Amino acid sequence: MAERVIGVLGGMGPEATLAFFSWILKLTPAARDQDHLRVVIDSNPKIPDRTAALLHGGPSPVPALRQGIAGLRRAGADFVVIPCVSAHAFLEELREGAALPILSLFDVTAEAVRARHPAVRRVGLLATTGTIRVGRFQERLAREGLETLTPAGEDQELVMRTIYGVKAAAGEADRRPLRENARGVAGRLVAAGAEAVIAGCTEIPLVLKPEDLPVPLFDTLRLLAEAAVATAGRTPRAGVP
Known part of the structure; x- marks a missing residue:
């Protein structure tokens, strides 16, 4: 070809x-x-x-x-x-x-989760509030038999501050609190039952890495x-x- x-x-x-x-x-x-x-x-x-x-x-x-x-x-x-x-x-x-x-990107991610970790049933989604409220990402994941957990209340606000903070961050020192934010929210999703986490905004993989979590992290950029x-x-x- x-x-x-x-x-x-x-x-x-x-x-x-x-x-x-x-x-x-x-x-x-x-x-x-x-x-x-x-x-x-x-x-x-x-x-x-x-x-x-x-x-x-x-x-x-x-x-x-x-x-x-x-x-x-x-x-x-x-x-x-x-x-x-x-x-x-x-x-x-x-x-x-x-x-x-x-x-x-919705298709690519949902298919990757199902193919690479077929035992996973519940995924945590870190994404913008707009993406979450529209719900199309969750709908596509559901077609693969996946239940989606999303941050609630203050944690979702923290995700948004992290995303816009990445866009504004001038250097590595600016990123440290953003990394802590992302790790904290993702960790709470895991504690709530997420068996994998999706970096569902393309700024998230810039501050959240696979080694930060005890479960698989799906990098939507990659x-x-x-x-x-x-x-x-x-x-x-x-x-x-």
């Missing part, structure tokens, strides 16, 4: 897009530059806030997302990935008349990168830490 060009609609946020591209590089078998996949990236942090649109009637991100998809097509992309979980609340709308196929490499026609490298 001929290799396909990956189109990345990013900038939501910019550091998550950088981490996503890094995963694509690490997961692509390559011994030289020419062995890597062609990737077209539109990092557009000007796209309206997805949570504000979902919860507070803010400007819809859909027009800007559609414009980005069309631009990726003109630049040569064969399909699109969006390394932003909250943007997937608009996926059905985006797919209507889309210029290119769009991979679903899972989407694996799916992108496979869809582009390559077999993702196994055993990449």
Whole structure:
């Protein structure tokens, strides 16, 4: 099969897009530059806030997302990935008349949990309040027989402060309290019965690592990168830490 060009609609946020591209590089078998996949990236942090649109009637991100998809097509992309979980609340709308196929981060994550840990029945989800209230991620997980536990009350507020703190953090010192926040909330989900935790916002894997938890952590950035490499026609490298 001929290799396909990956189109990345990013900038939501910019550091998550950088981490996503890094995963694509690490997961692509390559011994030289020419062995890597062609990737077209539109990092557009000007796209309206997805949570504000979902919860507070803010400007819809859909027009800007559609414009980005069309631009990726003109630049040569064969399909699109969006390394932003909250943007997937608009996926059905985006797919209507889309210029290119769009991979679903919800599908990729749900299928990975079921395939890699078939005994898991309850998962904890760390995500934006918009993603949780819309409920599409939980619906997709339920189709794999998975019950979703989400933070309640103050813990969900702490998740949101952590997510926006990652976007604003200038250095490693700024990240330390954010790491503690993420570990604390995830740990309480595990104590409540979660047998795995999903980093359901692409900022979360920047401060929460597998070694922080006694149960499997599913990094949505990495899972989407694996799916992108496979869809582009390559077999993702196994055993990449």
